[in-house]
Amino acid sequence: MRFPGPPGCIASITVSLTSLNDTMAFWRGVLRPLGFGRIGEWSGCVLWAGEQAQLLLQEADEPSKRLIIMLRAKTRQVVDAIHATAVREGWPVVETPAPKFIAPGYYSCVLAVPGEPSIRITIACAWDGLPERADAALVRIPGADPDVVLGGYLFRPEMQRGGAVIVLHGYASNAAETAGTGRLLAAAGWTALCLSQRGWIGSTGREDQGLRQPDDVLCAAEWLQRETGNARVGVLGFSQGGQVALLAAARDRPFAFIVAYFPCTDLRTWPQQAKANGIEYYLEDFVAPEDIARCSPVSSAARIGAPTLLIHGEEDCIVPIKQSEAMVAANPAIQLFRVPGGEHGLREHHGVVWPTVLAFIDRELEATR
Template structure:
């Protein structure tokens, strides 16, 4: 059993953001923290789902109520509620009653209040492991030197063996994010393995933005191919953002798969670094310049023989649409089988309507390449 973390997150206001970044990067990387996001007035460091935010104080003044924000972990949601009741009865200023938050960490439920000196404190419960899903088998899948957590969904009709999909999430995600897509897949006749990539909820190891994660997926393909309900000749990969990048890199190893679909995925990390200044610190700290090419599917197109579908919004503010357009052009230049769906007006986060358009294209593509016996 891994020890429960006591630290959930913290934020501080600093008088000089540049000076503070230079100072804190002397020690935070030693503890496994990486700069995952940077903006003009704030920087976020993360270690898995633990986070540390530095904000530039107004007028360079950082010493006063609100200059520090601290979040500590609770053992359960009931404990969060208990803290709330205690603080309310003590007359503390309640900043936020207990509620679920769509936050960096999964399953986040918290209460926030001020201490007598005005410092904001948050008490939060978040998932330590993947939660159970009633209509799926929770599985442990061998990866490349690590064990991966996930869910195995079975089709709702039809006799085995079935075509199968491995579903891969984006940065800071996990297998539970993929439950809805997995259910859509089973309704269309597929076995679906929703998988947490290394370093994310339910899986061992550290996230590496596509370095060893494709080797984990290769091992997962072999594991899935040996399930008795799966037709090993009809397996496909579907990934979003980092998951799509990992799916494309996996395909370059020439595994026995029949299709790959990638949603709004980075394909040329050097170009992505130049196009999006907010992820430069993250890529520099994690990869370094020498680590970008090996993580770039665009440089591996000659090795990809599997039919590819690339889906992207033309207003993506995180991963520019040029990442998919360049990948598609390179694949076509090498005589590869590639299709694209560019969703007009869509950002990196599809609306329900945009997601529906993409799903129709996805399953039409998969039927053509995986539903043949």
């Protein structure tokens, strides 16, 4: 059998148990429905293998402590079936099957290994791609690189006004999370393309913090123009999506407008300004030093000619409003709508913010007729 997993994945896990024999039925009942099978057995050890991982079980005087292993199921039905087996066999159930806000479409149950309560097994499923929607077409669009295909939802209005909007999600999100915005734009008469950025659910490639993602937006704009006949295309982005929208606006292609909600505009100053933990480590590990300026919209702000509106909460601790203020300082033509008391996400302020955003979009798309 081929050694499992692509480079960088956790290919194998070793679990120490007091007794292999006493837990054999448990492992068989959990692992077989997930596609694992035994490929090796010798004194005190059993090796199970699936398509993407190996699990080595070994007897030891000291069992593994506080160990949590998550195993991927293909469907919710598999999660439910394994849980039902655990209930029938009397195996310890720590958490019954339920959705959780961990990953898109996430659904799991948690079991404890019989006789080894500190070893827990999570059986989970999550989306592999964007789910179908009744109110939008699921689309696939070539990205800026040969290995990148962008997934998304295309919302078509009942009464077409002759303009289109690309909607970009923030970090760790996807097009399904922005579908509500696409629906609102379509209700206002505008075609909306809610796009999953490269590296996130529905799209291929690797997330790159704004390095090549803006070029994907240019590809999406060209596709949208060909597909719908709309020559006037604007971009609306949230958080990292706002950052990418601003970077795309500084490229050569003209956009009708840019709306950027709470965008990061200067990666160099962001870690010192934010109160959130881990930002400096993320940038250190995923953004090369020579790419910091290229991924920072403030570096190319003067090149943005499209009408641009920034939306930012004054109490944003993740991406402080100083990031948007720096963008305005670099290009005074950019407008900033400040939201008193607003935090990152501005979910509680949608009723205040959206009329301003929609009026801006209406004005700029109508102006380019």
